[in-house]
Amino acid sequence: MKRIAVFTSGGDAPGMNACIRAAVRGAIYHGLEVYGIRRGYNGMITGDIFPMNSQSVSNIVQRGGTMLKSARSKEFMTPEGRKKAYENLMNAGIEGLVAIGGNGTFTGAEVFYNEYEIPTVGCPGTIDNDLYGTDYTIGFDTAVNTSLEAIDKIRDTADSHDRVFFIEVMGRDSGYIAIQSGIGGGAEIVMVPETHTPLKKVVSTLKDGWSRSKSSSIVVVAEGDEEGHAVDIAEKIKNQVADKLDIRVTTLGHIQRGGTPTAYDRILASRLGLGAVEGLIKGYKNVMAGVVNNEMVYTPFIDTIKKPKPIHDDLLRMVHILSM
Amino acid sequence: MKRIAVFTSGGDAPGMNACIRAAVRGAIYHGLEVYGIRRGYNGMITGDIFPMNSQSVSNIVQRGGTMLKSARSKEFMTPEGRKKAYENLMNAGIEGLVAIGGNGTFTGAEVFYNEYEIPTVGCPGTIDNDLYGTDYTIGFDTAVNTSLEAIDKIRDTADSHDRVFFIEVMGRDSGYIAIQSGIGGGAEIVMVPETHTPLKKVVSTLKDGWSRSKSSSIVVVAEGDEEGHAVDIAEKIKNQVADKLDIRVTTLGHIQRGGTPTAYDRILASRLGLGAVEGLIKGYKNVMAGVVNNEMVYTPFIDTIKKPKPIHDDLLRMVHILSM
Amino acid sequence: MKRIAVFTSGGDAPGMNACIRAAVRGAIYHGLEVYGIRRGYNGMITGDIFPMNSQSVSNIVQRGGTMLKSARSKEFMTPEGRKKAYENLMNAGIEGLVAIGGNGTFTGAEVFYNEYEIPTVGCPGTIDNDLYGTDYTIGFDTAVNTSLEAIDKIRDTADSHDRVFFIEVMGRDSGYIAIQSGIGGGAEIVMVPETHTPLKKVVSTLKDGWSRSKSSSIVVVAEGDEEGHAVDIAEKIKNQVADKLDIRVTTLGHIQRGGTPTAYDRILASRLGLGAVEGLIKGYKNVMAGVVNNEMVYTPFIDTIKKPKPIHDDLLRMVHILSM
Amino acid sequence: MKRIAVFTSGGDAPGMNACIRAAVRGAIYHGLEVYGIRRGYNGMITGDIFPMNSQSVSNIVQRGGTMLKSARSKEFMTPEGRKKAYENLMNAGIEGLVAIGGNGTFTGAEVFYNEYEIPTVGCPGTIDNDLYGTDYTIGFDTAVNTSLEAIDKIRDTADSHDRVFFIEVMGRDSGYIAIQSGIGGGAEIVMVPETHTPLKKVVSTLKDGWSRSKSSSIVVVAEGDEEGHAVDIAEKIKNQVADKLDIRVTTLGHIQRGGTPTAYDRILASRLGLGAVEGLIKGYKNVMAGVVNNEMVYTPFIDTIKKPKPIHDDLLRMVHILSM
Incomplete structure (x- = not known):
């Protein structure tokens, strides 16, 4: 393998830039040439493919979003779209791909x-x-x-006004953000x-709190509840x-996708970007680089897509115990 | 004047605690006794009035919300409610009030x-x-x-996905938050x-941007537009x-009311809390302490309520010039 | 076991309050009575021991520092000091302890x-x-x-002025903070x-960067290097x-100990506080509750104190690869 | 006037980028051509002068530091240096300058x-x-x-350990940062x-606090005290x-220069950048654009350099009153 390309696809996530940086510099470190593709599969189809070097990824480790931009591509779902993508990659001499994204991204890669x-x-x-x-995803x-x-x-406001707040956080199929922020x-x-x-349980918990003169309460709701x-x-x-409780609702929305990535996300993203490149070099294909129990592992796309990822029991029972 | 009381009323705002702290310590500094009233006019009516000292306000300067809590009081709008409030204040020996709040708060004080x-x-x-x-209000x-x-x-997300975002910020009658954050x-x-x-103008500006290959745009909307x-x-x-633009909407909501106050708000709140106490001592009544051009001024409630407060022309025209 | 006590000892760390909260509410949940001890072993000796309930720990999960205060106790290192501590605990009916701290704290508990x-x-x-x-400690x-x-x-400043910055972070015996923030x-x-x-290597790396027209560089140094x-x-x-490089030095200092704890620290602290109480109930003694590979484990104090905790090789080699 | 140039000089400050952006877009808005000069007077001498357009300053309003870089120039203090600078500006057709910086910067411009x-x-x-x-400077x-x-x-740490902290902030000749953050x-x-x-006063204040059982204290010191x-x-x-107090010292250092600018700094910087361009157009020379009492004013360099800027009495006396 002489030349690889990196792209981001699907919803953006903080840390994607740190991952791109690690993939680019990791590739160069291992003697590979490395290209970037803009707007995910869209860019493959339109041929928005360009060479990157070490300086291309200077000063991005702390930035939210993705410098390679992201998009969802309907055309890539068609055989014609994928054919164009293939031809553009061949023309650019790309022999391997690092795909940063989620399930949709990996499904596309598998088909391709x-x-x-x-x-x-x-x-x-x-x-x-x-x-x-x-264990954790980037972002x-x-x-x-x-x-x-x-x-x-x-x-602050709930306490000052003795209110109950329902706060909706992201998570269409998963309560991870809700349970941890809760x-x-x-x-x-x-x-x-x-x-x-x-x-019924929500009502009784809120009433219980009220009867123990807990004047304000927070209910965190995953959007997919x-x-x-x-x-x-x-x-x-x-x-x-x-009669007793003053209820307000807030939906956090898109602010959850942006922002300077935390240390955890920058380091995880760096490990994974480097891990993906080293995976390609070792001959892995159609797998996702992940960190499980602090070790790099490679899991077939088919498993990452289909296998469930339950929330740890410790977390589920803690909500109840700690909110007394 | 020997004894005064402090309360917060209406929507909470970051910096209210710094203002309470300054009023309490300012009062003590000037030889006054100082009480706190919980939940604004409600607390006057229920008699939730208690003595405060210097330590009552330790370690609150950095906290959002209000340690004295806030509420809207329907009962205070009735003569019976105000009578009860008066009696409770008399019983507690209160001779002057520092009211931290907005128009509704000041209207109540005027009637009272x-x-x-x-x-x-x-x-x-x-x-x-x-x-x-x-010039500025606390919070x-x-x-x-x-x-x-x-x-x-x-x-971050708008740029990564080439989107247009409409972001709604608070401001029912005023565009101050919108213009400054915009x-x-x-x-x-x-x-x-x-x-x-x-x-029509919004549409043409967005299309113009698109034609100059500005791939993402932000539109900030005051809730009272x-x-x-x-x-x-x-x-x-x-x-x-x-056909060309992918539009998303986010409403920021209640997060705007909370949080650790900025330096500006802590200092302004401190000046105003002290200024209110010194105003009472000087014999002011039914006025709001304010800072205009960096000097303390006292404005009759009736003016603070009725007079308009226009946004500086410089700011209005800057949006247009700078967004090119 | 009917009654336990919680204390913090040694240097404070963000998340200690979340840990106290979880220990207190976890104890109550399991039917135990729970006391707090102020200023660690010092408070045992002076008898600063008091009953806590669910509300004692309201609204502290987000606060830095420790509401139980911390101190180093010379007197506890003497047999006389420990005797007083024991008598005070007996008088208060304390049958088990949750100690939040580091090596010094655990050594004291072992001797005791x-x-x-x-x-x-x-x-x-x-x-x-x-x-x-x-895997991680609280804070x-x-x-x-x-x-x-x-x-x-x-x-920001290094880039603007083409400077090299040496930044010292905490870590007397450990490079964890340095490697991750680096x-x-x-x-x-x-x-x-x-x-x-x-x-020699530092000098050559800096010169190399300069020759690749890298205008600014950051060197992170653990205080115990x-x-x-x-x-x-x-x-x-x-x-x-x-002749070529403009060097500046900054020592971050005590700001690293304070601040609102991150999500990770609040959740880890909550798990550990609860885990410690449940450990006591199960009959564990002289062990530290820890989370290893996402599971609760109990490790004898003697091992936590003596066994080394190496930094993962992946992290050490990443610095070199990613800074190209 | 047809063509102007913008540069930053002296120590960097958060908001400089917002100021550059406003100067560039303000110039274009008023029909001027606009160039950037890198590294202040150094870049004039080396000829690091380049044309800018509206997109040159996209997505920088939120960034700390200065995209035009800054430096101190010894050569510009010599007649030979200034001659080279003049020739380069002439070659580039520059007829006016927007200089973002402090006293040294303005002194240089005056001489030039x-x-x-x-x-x-x-x-x-x-x-x-x-x-x-x-009233305020950018940053x-x-x-x-x-x-x-x-x-x-x-x-957080001071309270947890009952300590006195001496914290040094920037301000060689001015106590503004110290007084406001204090x-x-x-x-x-x-x-x-x-x-x-x-x-003597410091000692007695600390002892007083201790005798009123104030367990921790903060002393903020301007570096130029x-x-x-x-x-x-x-x-x-x-x-x-x-015998009674455990004292620690921390020097905040260079972190004070960096970081995402606050709303206040971004808006002030935007007004001033635009104001500087409009000042040039109106024929001003050797003046600093400033905002005093919310209005744009132009002050001769000689006054900005020589006239003292005292701290408002309200602030000085507040420290004493509020720290009781």
């Missing part, structure tokens, strides 16, 4: 390999931490800290897709507690 | 004085900066910086209640730009 | 047990991450992020006690590069 | 004008806020907030060059309080 045999090693870049094969720690800062701010933020209740929290969005849940229970 | 002749000096505590008689600088941090984060955040457009920005909420505005123009 | 048979379970509370038996992640923010700020901050060189970086403090190292090499 | 008649309008870019002719608000965050962190941080004592605080550096002051008084 089956047709054209260009090997890809993936790096898990998504704030949701919903990928099997790595997750930053997103949790961003949510936590928001919860800290909202608690525990960290001292939330009374955390509602996640992984477990069912009946509304089976009871619906935070605003819907608040609406449903409002009547049952309205 | 007309009936019972207890003098109040107000401190402008509201993130909206919509009070005449002071405004923190709210602007909180909004700005959110905009910085969202721009200029600071490098927004392409800022929509505020003070001026009319036709939707005459064209509606950010989500409504985005909906209205979506069809006209949808 | 050998004399008086009061079981202690420890929680690793130290920013240095130098304790065997846990480490926050300290790394604090150092990283400082490095990010200093790089990798995260994109440092060119990281000097840690665990490996020897000859000054064998070549001395950052200021000494800078002094030693100054003459060898002075 | 007297020889070659190229008009300069300055923007006050220095964290020290020591320039007459503007000051950020530096104060950075210092304040550090003080907040250190207080008031904002709730410091017991603030030592500034503008007033004399006898050591007439009693010496923080470390010297602490050394001098140590013996007089050592």
